[in-house]
Structure formats: C-alpha cells, structure tokens
Amino acid sequence: MTNQNIEESMGALLQDFDVKRIKSGDILDGEVIDVNDKEVTVNINYAFDGVIEKAELTNIDKDPREVVQQGDKLKVYVLSPNDGEGYVQLSRVKALEITEREDIKKAFNNDEVIKVYVKEEVKGGLVAYYGNIRVFIPASLASRERVILSDLIGKELEVKIIELDFKSRKIVASRRVLEDAIFENNKKELWKSVKSGEKRAGVVKKLIKAGAIVDIGGITGLIHLTDLSWGRVNRAEDVVKEGDKVEVFVGEVDAKNERVSLILKDINEDPWTTNEDKLKIGAVIEGKVVKFLNFGAFVELYPGVEGLVHINEITDENIAKPSDVLTLGQKVKVKVLDVDKTNKRVSLTIKDAEEKSKEYLKYNDIDDGVSLGDLFKDFFK
Structure with a gap:
C-alpha cells in the first residue's frame, strides 16, 4: 500500500470515528503503553498511537527503559500525524523544550533553583541539561571549593540561572552562588554562637609575619605570634604549618566586624x-x-x-x-x-x-x- 493510500485510509477512518484532527507542532498529553531499547509507544487518545524514537526521547544517551516506564504520563510534540506506517511520529524532546523554556525563564525571573544533569566537561566549564535544554556552567561557578570538574559528570546539581538569552542560545548557570549563600548563612549562625574563652577545632590556612590564620569552621581568626606558645616565638612556622589541625581557644570576638582572635597556647597553663x-x-x-x-x-x-x-x-x-x-x-x-x-x-x-x-x-x-x-x-x- 502506498503512502497516499495509507493517508486516504487514515482520513476515512478519522471521519468514521469523528475524532479530533492533529497536526505537526501540536503538543498533546500522552501515556506510555510500551517501551523497548529503541522506541516508546504512546497512547495520545487518538485513532492511532504515537511513537517516540530514542533520539526524540531525551538528549541524554540512555536506554529508553531507563527514562520512562509503562503508565508514565508525559507531554509530546507532534512531528508528523503519519509516519507512513500507521503511527503518529512524536517527540518528547521538542515538547519539553517548550515547557522547559518556560520553566527556565520563570526560574531566572524569580531567582529560583533548578536541577540540571551534567553531561560533559568542555573548555572553560561543564555542559549540563535542564531536561533537554543545554546549560553552561563556567568552571569558576561549579563550586566555591576546588573541585575536579570531571568528577561532576553524570551528577545532578542544583543551580541558579544567572544569564539567559534564548536567541543566542546562551544559558549560564551557577552552583557556586548557592554554596556561597549557604556558607554566608552558616557563617552568620557561627558568629552568633562563637564565645570568648571556648575551645574549638581549627585548621591552619595561612602563615603570615604576625602569626597564623586559622579556620574554625567558616570563620577565620588570627593567632598572634605571642599566642602560639607561652615561650618566645619568632616565626609562626616554628610552631605550626599550613594544613595543621589544631585546638584553639577563642580570644576577643567582634561579631559586628567579623573579627576574632585565637589562642593556641593553653590558657589554663599560665x-x-x-x-x-x-x-x-x-x-x-x-x-x-x-x-x-x-x-x-x-x-x-x-x-x-x-x-x-x-x-x-x-x-x-x-x-x-x-x-x-x-x-x-x-x-x-x-x-x-x-x-x-x-x-x-x-x-x-x-x-x-x-x-x-x-x-x-x-x-x-x-x-x-x-x-x-x-x-x-x-x-x-
């Protein structure tokens, strides 16, 4: 049977059943009725079922059975009302592009968090996807800490969209902005809790002429040379080195200006x-x-x-x-x-x-x- 005959038969069938007409570009609601390693069959409440080929299911290289299951409901985009074999050719990718564009635009305008899937490392950063929309994460915005970018491939990350231009296909996201916000919030809480005279665990971050800079969990303070030891100390490196884990006493606390002095020597052993x-x-x-x-x-x-x-x-x-x-x-x-x-x-x-x-x-x-x-x-x- 030729394509023309198939189309004529489909047209006659549609007339007999008095069902709605569909056209390319329509977005429909569908339900998965079968899935294999190459395609997904979808009920679209039409005279004929729809088919989503693997490439039209997702941009991520996965077996369709890992993406959807029988009974799943999803939005589909009509590529062709007739694929020549009695099925409606559908695309989940294109349907998602439309709905996901709206999601990203809303998240950008409202400063909301979205989740993206990291697909690969490229020069200067990472390529991730929000569903099927490509998102770029610059290396400097992947984390506030030093991180090996390749370790993030295949992971789902929470990010914020910081630059959005659909015309030039420029969508830039930042994971670091979320981590910075968490860090600042934790630091504020820590400043409220830190008390003079208490003992805290810390890590030596840097040695300077005046002494040692120590991180006590989000707050950094200075241990002056005179507070490194009860004995005379000429250089901080004579007592500690960068990376050392130390137990320190909290000296003077100036929460308003975020300053704190620390003491390494045992204040109980004067x-x-x-x-x-x-x-x-x-x-x-x-x-x-x-x-x-x-x-x-x-x-x-x-x-x-x-x-x-x-x-x-x-x-x-x-x-x-x-x-x-x-x-x-x-x-x-x-x-x-x-x-x-x-x-x-x-x-x-x-x-x-x-x-x-x-x-x-x-x-x-x-x-x-x-x-x-x-x-x-x-x-x-």
Whole structure:
C-alpha cells in the first residue's frame, strides 16, 4: 500500500470515528503503553498511537527503559500525524523544550533553583541539561571549593540561572552562588554562637609575619605570634604549618566586624601561675638571654616567663650596650630583684648573682667539669 493510500485510509477512518484532527507542532498529553531499547509507544487518545524514537526521547544517551516506564504520563510534540506506517511520529524532546523554556525563564525571573544533569566537561566549564535544554556552567561557578570538574559528570546539581538569552542560545548557570549563600548563612549562625574563652577545632590556612590564620569552621581568626606558645616565638612556622589541625581557644570576638582572635597556647597553663612559687625576691635562677634592648636584656627564666636585666645590672663594668658582654642564647645566672605578678614583670640582676671574686668571674665561662682547684691552682703556688 502506498503512502497516499495509507493517508486516504487514515482520513476515512478519522471521519468514521469523528475524532479530533492533529497536526505537526501540536503538543498533546500522552501515556506510555510500551517501551523497548529503541522506541516508546504512546497512547495520545487518538485513532492511532504515537511513537517516540530514542533520539526524540531525551538528549541524554540512555536506554529508553531507563527514562520512562509503562503508565508514565508525559507531554509530546507532534512531528508528523503519519509516519507512513500507521503511527503518529512524536517527540518528547521538542515538547519539553517548550515547557522547559518556560520553566527556565520563570526560574531566572524569580531567582529560583533548578536541577540540571551534567553531561560533559568542555573548555572553560561543564555542559549540563535542564531536561533537554543545554546549560553552561563556567568552571569558576561549579563550586566555591576546588573541585575536579570531571568528577561532576553524570551528577545532578542544583543551580541558579544567572544569564539567559534564548536567541543566542546562551544559558549560564551557577552552583557556586548557592554554596556561597549557604556558607554566608552558616557563617552568620557561627558568629552568633562563637564565645570568648571556648575551645574549638581549627585548621591552619595561612602563615603570615604576625602569626597564623586559622579556620574554625567558616570563620577565620588570627593567632598572634605571642599566642602560639607561652615561650618566645619568632616565626609562626616554628610552631605550626599550613594544613595543621589544631585546638584553639577563642580570644576577643567582634561579631559586628567579623573579627576574632585565637589562642593556641593553653590558657589554663599560665607559666606565671605554675612557676609562682619559684619567683621569689632574692632567688637565683639560671636563664637564657633572648632579646636585647638599648637599656638592657631580656632573660627567659621559664617558657613564657621573662625578666629584664637593666644594663646597670649586667656588670660592674661600664658598657655601651648589653651585647658588649652578652650573646643571644647564652645561659646566665640571674637574681630576682622584684616581681610584679599583676603586670607580669620581673626585674633581674646578673652581677649580684655572680660570685664576687673577679678571678671566679674571669673563668666563669670555661666549660663545665673544670674544678675550682684547676681554676685557682696558680694562687696556691
């Protein structure tokens, strides 16, 4: 039977059944009555069933049986009222393009979230589909975190349309804008909850001259060099490195300006408290020279506890600066002259802590293990 005869027969049948006429471009409601690996048969409440070929079912390369099932209801677009074999040729792709265009336009105008399926990675980003409409996600907008784009292929993502131009087929979406909004909301909640004095887990993000920047779960704060350890710290990298997981105490919190200071050293182990019994006026302690000033030298007595030796208390000799007789790192005996526990200050003397014998002072820096007999043997000849 020729196509002309088939069309004439169909026309006669339609007249006999007095059913509605359909034409190319119509969008109809249909119900799946059969599906196989190549096509889908659809009841469209017409004298003849419709057929959707695999390529017209979806832009995603999937077996039709993974896309629809018997009984599913869907919108279909009439490609041809007669495919030459007694079926109406249909397209789900084209029907969706019309309805999905309206969905995307509505989402864009109302700043709404839609879901897209990521199909492939291309130069500069990802190609995704909202149903059958191509959507581009730039690499910089795929996530607020560093992400391997290929890992997102085959996944469904929530995005917002940030640029829409159907004429030039330019539809751009962002996943990052959603993540940024979540991040900012979480950060606001975190600022409400963070309290001075509490302990939090954090990660060292960056080392700077002033100390270390630490993330405590959406909030970043500075650990100043002086708060990294009770002992003297010259460089942050001497205590921590980037990526380290740390437990920190929260210092001052300025939620309004989103600033917080952090403390790594244990605030419950203040060396001024733990060494309080040893800091007595008149006590002689061995310390280490850690810093020079024009008017004296600082000596570390215990980690976190330092005292000042005024230049006049270093030696009876007339010196221009502390480094004339002392070196950084040198161990010295010091005597406590005064203790100000409130302001955490200790005044020290070196000269009064040493033996008064000039000969003893002369040999004081000789290596340990030398006896007094060896030192003064020439005096007993």
